[in-house]
Amino acid sequence: MTTIRxxxxxxxxxxxxxxxxxxxxxxxxxxxxVIGFSDSEWTGIAPMLEEDVAMSSLAxxxxxxxxALYQLLAALRDDGHDADAIAYDRxxxxxxxxxxxxxxxxxxxxTVARRYLYDTADSTRLEAVASSTFGPLRELVEKIRRxxxxxxxxxxxxxxxxxxxxxxxxxxxxxALEALGPDAATVFTPLDNxxxxxxxxxxxxxxxxxxxxxxxxxxxxxxxxxxPMPPTANLADGRTxxxxxxxxxxxxxxxxxxxxxxAAW
Amino acid sequence: MTxxxxxxxGGTAESATSLEPWEVxxxxxxxxxxxxxxxxxxxxxxxxxxxxxxxxxxxxxxxxLWVVRRADIHxxxxxxxxxxxxxxxxxxxxGYVMREKLAAAREQSGRAxxxxxxx
Amino acid sequence: MxxxxxxxxxxxxxxxxxxxxxxxxxxxxxxxxxxEEHVTGGGKVEATDWMPDEYRxxxxxxxxxxxxxxxxxxxxxxxxxxxxxxxxxxxxxxxxVQDEVGHAQLLYRVAEDLGKPREQMIQxxxxxxxxxxxxxxYPTFTWADIGVIAWxxxxxxxxxxxxxxDSSYAPYARTMRKICxxxxxxxxxxxxxxxxxxxxxxxxxxxxxxxxxxxxxxxMQMHGPRGDRTKDRDIHWRIKAxxxxxxxxxxxxxxxxxxxxxxxxxxxxxLHQDEAxxxxxxxxxxxxxxxxxxxxxxxxSEERLAFRRMNWDRTQWVRDTxxxxxxxxxxxx
Numbered sequence: 001m002t003t004i005r006x007x008x009x010x011x012x013x014x015x016x017x018x019x020x021x022x023x024x025x026x027x028x029x030x031x032x033x034v035i036g037f038s039d040s041e042w043t044g045i046a047p048m049l050e051e052d053v054a055m056s057s058l059a060x061x062x063x064x065x066x067x068a069l070y071q072l073l074a075a076l077r078d079d080g081h082d083a084d085a086i087a088y089d090r091x092x093x094x095x096x097x098x099x100x101x102x103x104x105x106x107x108x109x110x111t112v113a114r115r116y117l118y119d120t121a122d123s124t125r126l127e128a129v130a131s132s133t134f135g136p137l138r139e140l141v142e143k144i145r146r147x148x149x150x151x152x153x154x155x156x157x158x159x160x161x162x163x164x165x166x167x168x169x170x171x172x173x174x175x176a177l178e179a180l181g182p183d184a185a186t187v188f189t190p191l192d193n194x195x196x197x198x199x200x201x202x203x204x205x206x207x208x209x210x211x212x213x214x215x216x217x218x219x220x221x222x223x224x225x226x227x228p229m230p231p232t233a234n235l236a237d238g239r240t241x242x243x244x245x246x247x248x249x250x251x252x253x254x255x256x257x258x259x260x261x262x263a264a265w
Numbered sequence: 266m267t268x269x270x271x272x273x274x275g276g277t278a279e280s281a282t283s284l285e286p287w288e289v290x291x292x293x294x295x296x297x298x299x300x301x302x303x304x305x306x307x308x309x310x311x312x313x314x315x316x317x318x319x320x321x322x323x324x325x326x327x328x329x330l331w332v333v334r335r336a337d338i339h340x341x342x343x344x345x346x347x348x349x350x351x352x353x354x355x356x357x358x359x360g361y362v363m364r365e366k367l368a369a370a371r372e373q374s375g376r377a378x379x380x381x382x383x384x
Numbered sequence: 385m386x387x388x389x390x391x392x393x394x395x396x397x398x399x400x401x402x403x404x405x406x407x408x409x410x411x412x413x414x415x416x417x418x419x420e421e422h423v424t425g426g427g428k429v430e431a432t433d434w435m436p437d438e439y440r441x442x443x444x445x446x447x448x449x450x451x452x453x454x455x456x457x458x459x460x461x462x463x464x465x466x467x468x469x470x471x472x473x474x475x476x477x478x479x480x481v482q483d484e485v486g487h488a489q490l491l492y493r494v495a496e497d498l499g500k501p502r503e504q505m506i507q508x509x510x511x512x513x514x515x516x517x518x519x520x521x522y523p524t525f526t527w528a529d530i531g532v533i534a535w536x537x538x539x540x541x542x543x544x545x546x547x548x549x550d551s552s553y554a555p556y557a558r559t560m561r562k563i564c565x566x567x568x569x570x571x572x573x574x575x576x577x578x579x580x581x582x583x584x585x586x587x588x589x590x591x592x593x594x595x596x597x598x599x600x601x602x603x604m605q606m607h608g609p610r611g612d613r614t615k616d617r618d619i620h621w622r623i624k625a626x627x628x629x630x631x632x633x634x635x636x637x638x639x640x641x642x643x644x645x646x647x648x649x650x651x652x653x654x655l656h657q658d659e660a661x662x663x664x665x666x667x668x669x670x671x672x673x674x675x676x677x678x679x680x681x682x683x684x685s686e687e688r689l690a691f692r693r694m695n696w697d698r699t700q701w702v703r704d705t706x707x708x709x710x711x712x713x714x715x716x717x
Binding site for chain 1: 311312315
């Protein structure tokens with residue numbers, strides 16, 4: 001952790017840039033944290049046992065990524081709060097995950113649609129951080145991208161199966177896309193001072209450009225299946241206005257910890 | 266890994282048949298033989314490979330998997346074919362016993378038994 | 385389509401093997417005798433071997449209940465996956481419960497190859513026609529329950545499972561070896577949770593003691609009432625090797641000292657080890673409670689089955705279309 005800290009406390013890191021980097025890490029970590037929870041809700045009740053095990057692996061991967069990103073953030077902040085404190089000890093309004101992940105678990109089609117939209121968006125975003133000038137983030141993202149390949153493969157396999165099967169599977173997928181589509185682009189909600197991040201090489205492009213790249217990648221699949229592309233979204237509050245399903249989730253995941261925040265668990 | 270996966274025709278109707286067992290063989294480390302691990306149920310090859318990964322390497326316990334539709338395995342366990350009853354000792358090292366003949370040969374040549382083991 | 389590993393009800397088994405009971409020319413009485421001699425002499429049985437109906441049914445019933453228990457055992461812990469208080473605990477618990485689902489898969493595969501389709505087995509479980517272990521009929525109240533379940537319920541289970549690694553039914557024995565290997569980490573996870581609570585705040589310690597008090601009765605009942613070894617058909621067929629009482633003694637001798645070591649108490653004043661014989665003595669477990677609970681009249685039986693039925697119904701469309709599982713009615717006679 002010392003090497004991470006020294007890299008992040010480099011003298012060229014101005015307070016503004018540090019804050020912007022904080023925002024980037026928090027948004028990525030919160031996204032992985034929240035989708036990891038939704039996926040783990042399928043544990044024990046997925047459509048088939050083999051699929052149940054697969055979904056749990058995805059959940060564990062996402063939470064592992066969230067943990068590593070929170071650890072990076074803890075090193076950046078260097079204020080005595082560890083990854084768990086950042087992950088758990090906030091009010092619901094302080095979380096910065098994309099609203100795409102705020103719809104509750106829903107049925108299997110909702111899960112497939114959410115995973116497909118998020119995994120494709122996330123991998124486009126990771127691409128833009130893959131050659132970050134911030135070494136610790138670049139090194140972490142290199143590992144995360146190797147794991148996310150499987151996520152995209154799994155999500156794509158299910159997306160294509162639902163889209164290609166007339167009747168209930170396709171109808172449910174279309175309904176899920178209608179519910180989630182308007183929030184899909186919230187993954188690309190502009191970050192505060194993101195121009196500083198681009199200038200410093202922390203990310204390759206502004207979020208708007210990453211979103212355009214994602215749309216270009218998505219279009220052929222949606223056209224081929226005759227599915228409605230996610231519309232452009234109002235991104236002003238894409239990571240700040242959270243719905244009821246997240247309040248429920250927050251209540252659950254803080255339940256034990258709220259009992260005694262200073263105890264060791 | 267993408268390149269190794271079977272072509273995904275999962276979106277088309279003709280590939281969706283029904284669940285069937287797929288046998289999974291795993292290699293624990295480089296150089297090891299492929300050993301039978303167990304089986305998964307899956308409707309097609311792509312999901313069978315996904316599920317094999319989950320059931321037989323989620324603890325990173327394999328470096329390679331083979332996934333085979335059970336119906337594609339040809340089973341042979343006929344003892345007439347595998348354990349034929351007639352003498353096959355000429356095919357096995359133990360079928361050649363020459364200790365006494367060797368001793369006689371040494372006596373004839375007057376040379377000592379060489380040190381070390383050899384065939 | 386030939387199915388090389390398929391079973392008696394589906395396909396005739398190996399007819400040309402060296403094992404005499406596979407010889408279809410013999411009378412069924414003779415085959416039964418050869419089979420019994422083979423198994424009681426320590427021989428192994430593969431899925432493709434001929435086997436007497438009694439053996440097939442006995443193994444199937446045993447493995448099916450084991451599979452049901454893994455599947456139902458997911459539910460008490462599942463709700464705490466969402467509530468795990470740190471990232472590492474959340475990861476560990478998710479992985480542990482995932483293993484239980486995985487073990488259900490492995491065991492249902494063994495049972496499926498004996499001729500009963502998985503959908504039918506799950507349907508029978510949901511209809512209350514088949515059973516699952518007593519410990520999964522009880523509620524969980526606090527995070528401490530998760531520690532006690534992961535440490536002691538799993539420990540009691542692993543004692544039983546280790547004794548099954550040499551089962552006469554070879555596919556089951558192989559599966560048990562994989563399961564035991566995977567489960568060894570569960571006990572470590574559980575013990576770590578327990579030790580953390582024991583060394584934590586007074587409230588954490590109290591919650592742990594409370595959980596232990598509640599779980600002790602079900603744990604003592606878990607391996608089942610004392611039985612007559614000579615009348616136990618599972619032992620006769622070497623499906624299992626040890627009696628209920630042997631397993632309970634083994635569990636007590638390993639774990640009671642480890643529980644006491646932590647300064648925890650057990651709610652049985654009679655519990656002690658006889659110094660002369662080494663045998664553990666205890667208050668007779670409540671067998672009436674065990675019978676009530678395993679016949680789905682436990683405190684959480686109906687709620688958990690209803691929860692599973694609801695989710696099974698909600699995902700039926702996926703199985704009907706994408707996974708296209710063979711429907712139950714047609715498959716099993």
